[in-house]
Amino acid sequence: xxxxxxxxxxxxxxxxxxxxxxxxxxxxxxxxxxxxxxxxxxxxxxxxxxxxxxxxxxxxxxxxxxxxxxxxxxxxxxxxxxxxxxxxxxxxxxxxxxxxxxxxxxxxxxxxxxxxxxxxxxxxxxxxxxxxxxxxxxxxxxxxxxxxxxxxxxxxxxxxxxxxxxxxxxxxxxxxxxxxxxxxxxxxxxxxxxxxxxxxxxxxxxxxxxxxxxxxxxxxxxxxxxxxxxxxxxxxxxxxxxxxxxxxxxxxxxxxxxxxxxxxxxxxxxxxxxxxxxxxxxxxxxxxxxxxxxxxxxxxxxxxxxxxxxxxxxxxxxxxxxxxxxxxxxxxxxxxxxxxxxxxxxxxxxxxxxxxxxxxxxxxxxxxxxxxxxxxxxxxxxxxxxxxxxxxxxxxxxxxxxxxxxxxxxxxxxxxxxxxxxxxxxxxxxxxxxxxxxxxxxxxxxxx
Amino acid sequence: xxxxxxxxxxxxxxxxxxxxxxxxxxxxxxxxxxxxxxxxxxxxxxxxxxxxxxxxxxxxxxxxxxxxxxxxxxxxxxxxxxxxxxxxxxxxxxxxxxxxxxxxxxxxxxxxxxxxxxxxxxxxxxxxxxxxxxxxxxxxxxxxxxxxxxxxxxxxxxxxxxxxxxxxxxxxxxxxxxxxxxxxxxxxxxxxxxxxxxxxxxxxxxxxxxxxxxxxxxxxxxxxxxxxxxxxxxxxxxxxxxxxxxxxxxxxxxxxxxxxxxxxxxxxxxxxxxxxxxxxxxxxxxxxxxxxxxxxxxxxxxxxxxxxxxxxxxxxxxxxxxxxxxxxxxxxxxxxxxxxxxxxxxxxxxxxxxxxxxxxxxxxxxxxxxxxxxxxxxxxxxxxxxxxxxxxxxxxxxxxxxxxxxxxxxxxxxxxxxxxxxxxxxxxxxxxxxxxxxxxxxxxxxxxxxxxxxxxxxxxx
Ligand SMILES: Cc1cc2nc3c(=O)[nH]c(=O)nc-3n(C[C@H](O)[C@H](O)[C@H](O)COP(=O)(O)OP(=O)(O)OC[C@H]3O[C@@H](n4cnc5c(N)ncnc54)[C@H](O)[C@@H]3O)c2cc1C
Ligand code: SF4
Numbered sequence: 001x002x003x004x005x006x007x008x009x010x011x012x013x014x015x016x017x018x019x020x021x022x023x024x025x026x027x028x029x030x031x032x033x034x035x036x037x038x039x040x041x042x043x044x045x046x047x048x049x050x051x052x053x054x055x056x057x058x059x060x061x062x063x064x065x066x067x068x069x070x071x072x073x074x075x076x077x078x079x080x081x082x083x084x085x086x087x088x089x090x091x092x093x094x095x096x097x098x099x100x101x102x103x104x105x106x107x108x109x110x111x112x113x114x115x116x117x118x119x120x121x122x123x124x125x126x127x128x129x130x131x132x133x134x135x136x137x138x139x140x141x142x143x144x145x146x147x148x149x150x151x152x153x154x155x156x157x158x159x160x161x162x163x164x165x166x167x168x169x170x171x172x173x174x175x176x177x178x179x180x181x182x183x184x185x186x187x188x189x190x191x192x193x194x195x196x197x198x199x200x201x202x203x204x205x206x207x208x209x210x211x212x213x214x215x216x217x218x219x220x221x222x223x224x225x226x227x228x229x230x231x232x233x234x235x236x237x238x239x240x241x242x243x244x245x246x247x248x249x250x251x252x253x254x255x256x257x258x259x260x261x262x263x264x265x266x267x268x269x270x271x272x273x274x275x276x277x278x279x280x281x282x283x284x285x286x287x288x289x290x291x292x293x294x295x296x297x298x299x300x301x302x303x304x305x306x307x308x309x310x311x312x313x314x315x316x317x318x319x320x321x322x323x324x325x326x327x328x329x330x331x332x333x334x335x336x337x338x339x340x341x342x343x344x345x346x347x348x349x350x351x352x353x354x355x356x357x358x359x360x361x362x363x364x365x366x367x368x369x370x371x372x373x374x375x376x377x378x379x380x381x382x383x384x385x386x387x388x389x390x391x392x393x394x395x396x397x398x399x400x401x402x403x404x405x406x407x408x409x410x411x412x413x414x415x416x417x418x419x420x421x422x423x424x425x426x427x428x429x430x431x432x433x434x435x436x437x438x439x440x441x442x443x444x445x446x447x448x
Numbered sequence: 449x450x451x452x453x454x455x456x457x458x459x460x461x462x463x464x465x466x467x468x469x470x471x472x473x474x475x476x477x478x479x480x481x482x483x484x485x486x487x488x489x490x491x492x493x494x495x496x497x498x499x500x501x502x503x504x505x506x507x508x509x510x511x512x513x514x515x516x517x518x519x520x521x522x523x524x525x526x527x528x529x530x531x532x533x534x535x536x537x538x539x540x541x542x543x544x545x546x547x548x549x550x551x552x553x554x555x556x557x558x559x560x561x562x563x564x565x566x567x568x569x570x571x572x573x574x575x576x577x578x579x580x581x582x583x584x585x586x587x588x589x590x591x592x593x594x595x596x597x598x599x600x601x602x603x604x605x606x607x608x609x610x611x612x613x614x615x616x617x618x619x620x621x622x623x624x625x626x627x628x629x630x631x632x633x634x635x636x637x638x639x640x641x642x643x644x645x646x647x648x649x650x651x652x653x654x655x656x657x658x659x660x661x662x663x664x665x666x667x668x669x670x671x672x673x674x675x676x677x678x679x680x681x682x683x684x685x686x687x688x689x690x691x692x693x694x695x696x697x698x699x700x701x702x703x704x705x706x707x708x709x710x711x712x713x714x715x716x717x718x719x720x721x722x723x724x725x726x727x728x729x730x731x732x733x734x735x736x737x738x739x740x741x742x743x744x745x746x747x748x749x750x751x752x753x754x755x756x757x758x759x760x761x762x763x764x765x766x767x768x769x770x771x772x773x774x775x776x777x778x779x780x781x782x783x784x785x786x787x788x789x790x791x792x793x794x795x796x797x798x799x800x801x802x803x804x805x806x807x808x809x810x811x812x813x814x815x816x817x818x819x820x821x822x823x824x825x826x827x828x829x830x831x832x833x834x835x836x837x838x839x840x841x842x843x844x845x846x847x848x849x850x851x852x853x854x855x856x857x858x859x860x861x862x863x864x865x866x867x868x869x870x871x872x873x874x875x876x877x878x879x880x881x882x883x884x885x886x887x888x889x890x891x892x893x894x895x896x897x898x899x900x901x902x903x904x905x906x907x908x909x
Contacts, residue, residue: 032512035861038801039823045836049828060512093833096794422831429828 014282015177015251017083019108027112031060034104037096042106045094047425048075052091056109068117071110072124075428076149077142079118079188080171081421082111083180088304090421118184123191128155133438136161136218138205138379141169142420143409144224145192146427152195154435159218160197163204166253169226170410171420173249176275178282182252206382215404220434223383223392223400223407224427227374227418233267237325240332244268244276244371251279261367264288265335267322269299273371274306277314280369288314289363293321293340293353317363321355326362334362377411389414397433398426406430450753451760452746454488456727457617457643457704459575461488461548463746464761465717468708468729469494469552469578469621472739474526476536480543485739486746489548490540491729494525494580495533496554496565497592504665507654509680518678518710519732520654522667524586525554530568537572548727549573550619554580554592557602559609566613576616579607579641581632582623582648584675597623597648600635607639619706622646622688624681629688630695637701644692645706645729647685649675678710678732685709686723693724693769712741714748721761722768776880783873784852786811786845792865793842797823799856799866800843808909810849811856813841847871849909875904 022030034056042052051070058067071078087093087107095103117123133156137144140162148158166172168185175185193199203209205225214221230243244266250258264280266273269292281288290309292299295318299306309316319340326334339359342351376390385400385407386393391414392407394400400407408426410418452463466489467473467482474493482490507520526533541549551569555561569577581603583593596602607620620636622629624647636644651673655664663671689707692698707725711717712733720728733741758764788799788811800823803811815821821841830839845856852868860866880891889896901907 029513035796035798037795038797040797041795041836041840044824044826044840045831045833047831049831089833090831094836096796099794425829425831 015279017181018178021115022105022108022112027059027109030105030109031056033097034060035096041094041096042091042104046074046091047419047421048081048428049425050074050078050091050110052106055113056104056106059109059113064113064116065120065122067113068122069124071113072117075421075424076124076146076192077171077188077420077424078110079114079184080142080180081424082107082114083184084171084175084419085421086302086304086417086419089302089417118187123194124149124153126153126155126195128153130157131155131438133157133219134159134217135220135222135434136214137222137224139163139169139223139225139409140167140189140199140201141224141226141409141423142171143226143423143427144169144222145189145197146424147222147224147408147431148197148199148427149192149195150428150431151434152192152197154431156435156438158197160199161203161205161209162199162201165201167199167201173252174245174272175252175420176248176279177252178278206379211383211405219404219438221405222398222430222434223379223385223405223411224409224423225377225379226410227377229375230370230372231375233322233370233372235322235324237327237332240325240327240330240368241267242367242369244272244369245374247276247369248272248279251283258283259367260285261365262286263365264367264369265363265365266290266369266371267335268292268371268373269294269301270371270373271301271305272373274301274309274314276369276371277309278312280367281312281314285367289317289365290314291317291320291322291335291337291363293319293355294342294350295319298350319353320363321353323355323360325368332365332368334364335368336360336362374410379411397437398430399433406434450750450758452488452750454727454761456548456706457576457619459489459548459550459617459727460546461727462546463488463742464721464726464728464749465489465742465745466491466548466550466706466727466729467734467739468731469550469580470731470735471523472731472734475528476540479536479540479549482734482739482742483540483544483547486742487547487739489550489575489727491550491552491578492526492533492537492574494552494554494583495530495569496525496580497556497587497590499524499527499586501527502667504667505674507665507671507674509654509676509678516678516732516736518652518676518680519735520652520674520676521649522585522672522674525552525580525583534568534572537569537574541573541575548575550576550578552578552580552621554583554587557591557596557606562606562609563613566610570614570616574616576619576642577610577614578619578621578645579610580621580648581606582621582625582675584623584625584649584651585673594623594625594648597621597632598626600631603632604635604639607636607641611640617642619643619645621648623648624684624688624709625651629691630698633692633695633698637698637703641703643704643706644698645708645727646692647681647688647709649677650681650684652676678736679712679716680710682710682712682716682719686719689720689725690723690769690772693766694772699724699769712736714745714752717745717749718752718764721764722766723772724766724769726761726765776884779877779879780883781873781875781877782870784854784868784870785847785850786852786854786856787847787867787869788843788845788856788860789865789867790842790844792862794862794865795840795842796861797843798859798861802855802859807853807855808849808851810846810851811843812846814844815839815841851908875906 036053055067055070091106092103137148137160167189171185260283264285266277277288320337324336338355340353346352398406408430409423454464469491473490479490505523508516509518551574553565581597587593588595620641704726706727707720708729857866884891890900
């Protein structure tokens with residue numbers, strides 16, 4: 001069996017953005033198809049409640065500047081969301097034309113307007129007068145950037161501290177380039193800087209900057225640090241398993257460092273697992289198999305992701321639980337697994353998988369990737385923040401148990417699917433709540 | 449199978465569809481092709497006075513994805529040498545004896561000029577002559593076209609000159625650019641025209657280019673009003689057609705009418721027939737899609753006639769004219785309300801906003817739990833398709849408040865989802881004429897009107 005080999009394939013090509021931009025004509029045709037619903041269900045379904053019929057109508061009337069402004073009014077990260085949102089579950093899933101026709105391609109129209117904004121630098125500006133208040137934001141992912149931008153729009157001074165060398169969080173490092181190229185995420189962060197936000201990269205909270213200092217220097221602190229790396233499986237030979245998040249990251253930023261095997265196993269069945277499998281397949285693996293201990297009914301990836309994976313030629317081994325990595329020296333040559341039977345529903349409501357003792361079998365593989373979620377934020381314990389299901393606990397205004405310390409994004413997402421657009425909405429709502437608390441106003445700030 | 453043949457003022461054709469006098473009938477070669485496709489007749493592009501044309505002469509009105517809902521043109525009458533036109537007319541008539549070949553004419557308003565053109569046309573063997581009193585641009589500036597059509601006395605005078613000279617049927621074509629279409633029609637009747645046709649194109653400016661700030665289309669930086677035709681003008685044409693069919697003088701004269709103005713489908717055609725046309729002319733739809741549309745025009749019309757039990761075009765012609773009424777003779781007690789079929793409704797809420805913003809505020813939003821809710825009453829943290837779809841309220845008409853204005857019915861994008869349902873009003877039939885005759889005070893004084901309403905139970909909220 002051969003070991004994982006470095007692929008010298010043109011990654012840019014194989015992982016280039018999947019969907020081409022709409023042509024002007026295609027956008028016009030699609031925009032005209034929109035019924036311009038009143039109090040539209042797509043707007044309700046969008047977590048940031050973008051006034052979708054309005055921005056589409058503006059595409060139809062060639063008012064692209066206005067269209068982009070409509071999107072930015074509700075969602076500063078419209079360019080990323082247009083690409084990465086699971087639209088089938090959100091806006092497009094609620095389109096009234098979906099039932100007996102095709103829903104409007106809202107995501108692609110949004111991208112059309114956002115592409116216009118990027119090409120023409122038609123970005124939001126700050127109209128509010130400076131308030132003299134300052135806020136520190138930890139983490140330049142979707143949640144942090146959204147919150148920082150919204151706060152800046154309200155006239156506050158914002159500094160973002162980011163551990164990595166590039167801003168954007170998972171949009172930059174974690175979302176497969178097929179969906180979103182790195183430069184889109186970076187440009188979006190630049191747009192936020194254009195609102196007066198200072199993004200300081202290469203500074204790790206808890207190591208280079210500390211809460212006590214920030215609390216002294218800023219009027220509020222927002223924690224938007226996301227989640228951690230892939231958790232351990234706790235099986236023998238795990239050191240030979242590749243971390244799925246690092247695998248994706250290498251495919252986005254460090255192409256040369258990316259190694260792809262011939263016969264790749266991906267452990268897990270969520271969206272990240274599908275992304276890892278897709279990268280392996282597109283970058284030359286002959287065979288890619290996703291291994292999951294339950295069945296396709298319990299997979300946590302979206303249905304459209306599962307369909308996509310099957311179309312890519314990815315294989316699936318359900319009811320299979322990894323037990324041990326079979327090694328040849330330090331290199332993996334297979335994954336020993338156990339057959340699984342499903343029992344009564346467990347705490348998650350899904351049938352509990354039970355490994356059948358003595359059912360061991362080996363799946364050959366020269367590379368094994370694990371994509372089984374992300375570890376809970378370690379910051380919580382470090383800072384003494386209360387948690388809920390291991391995630392930072394917040395109240396209705398996103399404040400943690402420490403006054404003046406807020407948390408948003410994946411690091412608080414205790415229920416529901418963690419997604420970029422949810423992080424953006426958190427950022428927007430938290431900004432409004434912080435602003436309101438500063439202003440000590442009785443009447444609420446209106447947000448949509 | 450329905451018999452589509454017509455005999456229109458003595459002009460026979462195998463079906464009622466003629467190409468109107470316009471670019472599609474510019475030359476013999478074109479008409480030959482059209483007849484091959486199945487057109488029943490053609491009114492030759494107007495011949496007469498010498499002209500020169502300009503570029504960019506067709507403008508168009510597009511709406512949404514629909515291209516050319518109407519065309520607007522500043523094209524003049526035929527710019528081909530008159531001898532060529534006359535020769536080709538003769539050739540076409542010889543080649544297609546069973547088709548109607550009518551020649552449109554427009555010359556200076558002098559008796560000799562009209563007598564001469566009539567003779568030239570008759571020499572070709574054409575079946576009829578159409579008098580172009582309609583061209584709204586260019587020719588009218590020279591005292592022809594609409595300059596004639598807009599003055600009933602001129603129409604009558606010129607038609608008399610023509611009738612004195614002509615031995616073949618003469619159709620007088622009316623311009624819609626006039627306050628009362630009935631007056632020139634009566635002039636035609638008085639002058640003894642064999643038939644009328646309407647409508648010619650409507651004065652129009654298509655738009656202004658927002659980059660150059662010039663008119664569209666721009667003819668060397670300038671533009672002006674041109675003749676407007678196509679699907680968008682159909683309702684105007686139907687109204688004028690019906691106005692003639694319900695005018696005592698015109699209808700009693702029995703003069704046949706060739707209808708045109710936006711006919712694009714067999715459904716349009718059937719409607720023109722029902723309102724009194726007995727031949728039909730088509731232009732814009734052909735300019736959009738080519739001669740081939742004749743196939744469905746005939747096929748669809750024939751199938752519809754079979755379904756409805758109409759045997760001939762004459763049976764259809766004027767069939768709905770008795771339904772045309774003035775407002776004063778409508779039953780004020782007739783009551784209809786809108787009803788939304790919840791199974792068909794896709795909850796776009798276009799009916800809701802139309803009714804609540806601009807009509808009578810009688811559509812409610814009812815939550816799945818049966819509660820009356822306001823638009824956008826969901827929580828900002830609610831999202832996802834399930835939330836959006838499952839909590840979406842249903843628009844429901846409050847029938848007791850509905851005045852039956854029909855706006856919601858018109859905006860609904862789903863076929864047969866909203867119906868206007870007739871309900872007993874509990875009032876006896878009464879028209880405005882009857883009211884003003886028998887209870888004059890009610891129609892003249894608000895206080896008496898109020899008392900009347902209370903008495904019969906008319907509530908306006
Ligand atoms: C592989 C993968 C694919 C995904 N695909 C999609 C998708 O297609 N569509 C979708 O909607 N969602 C997707 N998601 C989820 C989405 O990326 C997240 O929900 C979103 O990025 C959350 O934003 P965030 O700002 O909370 O966290 P992150 O994007 O994770 O950002 C957190 C930021 O904080 C920084 N940080 C962390 N700790 C510190 C510290 N101590 N000091 C300073 N900075 C720190 C991090 O470096 C990072 O930049 C995907 C997630 C993964 C893992
Ligand atoms: S942000 Fe996402 S969910 Fe909202 S409208 Fe845009 S693509 Fe749809």
